[in-house]
Amino acid sequence: MLSEQDVAYFRRRIGEVLQNGRATEWQRQFLGDMLQKLNRYGVRTKVSEKQFAILKRLTHEQSPSPQKKVVSPAGTPPQQPRQEPASLNYSPAPFVRTRRQRSPFRVRNPLRPRNPFRIRNPFRPRYPFRSVAGAGRSSLLIVIGCILFVGLIASFFRGEVGNIGSSSEPSSVTNVPSPTSKGRANFTITDGDTIRLNNGARVRLVGFNTPEKFEPMCSNEATLGNRASERLRELVGQAASTNVSLVACSCKPGTQGTKKCNYGRSCGKLEVDGRDVGQILISEGLAVPFVCGATGCPPTPRPWCG
Template sequence: MLSEQDIAYFRRRIDEVLQSGHVTKWQRQFLSDIRDKMARYGVRTRVSEKQFAILKRLTQDQSPAPKLEVVLSEVAAALRQPRQRQVSNSYSIGAPFERASRNRNPFRLRNPLRPRNPFRLRNPFRPRYPFCYASGAGRDSLLIVIGFILFVGLLGSFFGRTVDGVGSAEPQVGSGVVANAPSRGSANFTITDGDTIRLNNGTRVRLIGFNTPEKFEPLCSNEAKLGNRASERLQELVGRANTTNVSLVACSCKPGTEGTKKCNYGRSCGKLEVDGRDVGQILIDEGLAVPFVCGATGCPPTPRPWCG
């Protein structure tokens, strides 16, 4: 989730980019959608990793760096001037030389993989630092404490995820119905584009059986136009439906890659029905999507016939 500073920064940068006029039509649509979402949800705004990367790329400051003006005459004068060696005022002839004390970190640890040099001559009168060079209980105790803190942190994060998962609306993959909205407007998910949704618990779900045009990274203006229409049509179908039903299914990936970036970019797979009808078939019938059926462990090339 974004912080208040991030929200304020991105909203300011979006306004500046839109006012500059150096954006394409789909980029303007994308920035306008993100700005409206930030204005509506504030710090609760959720964006996918792909959307966040596009947002940072479009809103980064591309103004040219200031040029450093150098006066050649001053540079030449500085080069001709001989270097003068500075002599300390505190030193006088006949005074004993005193070495300045170095501020050592008493808690610095020696690299255990680096062996000591047996031929190095050491000053027998040099002060010893117990935490730095001692190989006894002091350093070992410090390492034990650090390891215990890391172990407790990992254990706490594991149990925290277990407790947060209790009562969650998201079951395991292939377990069937995830959400059932008995009345209009109570769907527990948001729409990312024409074939992707995000559940309220943060799970991204790729709807299977069809593929809609890309609206975030289109190959042509026609695909961007159809991608926006497909996303708007899906929002219209969900908004007008009396019941919505999301069911998770197993993704068509290689065994052992489910839930990782190697399988569907880390997204889950599922089906969305409105009033008992599959939204993919509705979008296909209306010309806003094309069939996209995968096998058991893989998918054919993604069809994108909208640019000729």
């Protein structure tokens, strides 16, 4: 912002420069625009640092006018010599671009790829913290590699167990938990007559059929289906040992392991403490017998909706 003294000074000097006729065309244009701003806004005129510097340079008096001694009449104080405003001595500080200093504690992102075309400065000092960070990253990569290797070996052995279960001959997957892990099994329960092994294989338990809880035909079937599923989970949880025996499904020859055979599921029997879970659920009224032939099954019994 300009003071009243600055505005008066620039008005006078702009008028003098425009009258002497020595200004160029762009200087006259610039001074004319600035004079219009000063006349319109006065002390509220906004001038940038660059405009202020140009205005100061164009209106600067090259040589001070000679001082004349003025004899004032008696009783009139002598006129003081005119002084330029103090604001004209303003000179903005030069802008100096500085380079951002990098912190010696900065750790490089290990996921960021390195630029193969970047040339390293051989005279650049190395920070001791970076070597420590590099060693930490190397140790982390070694640990991750070991975890992946162990997971690969474990998945290989699980695949071997799955291959055994897909055979047409009966096979067995037995789990005898320790006293501290009693009731744990190597499968999860889907509903009252379907389980899923740890390798992802779905197994339909043969010899019985329980009510459907996912697509029931009536509310009574849905209630009994949930009770059968919870009862099977209770039998497995309370058992000291469980045994899953995979058997051949009753399907047409050549359809084993496809969607046309039991919807792509395997077939098997589940025993808890040596007892077949199907017989237990049938005796408790939560399942009905369902015996298939060599290459097919009769209609699925669903007597729960009347």
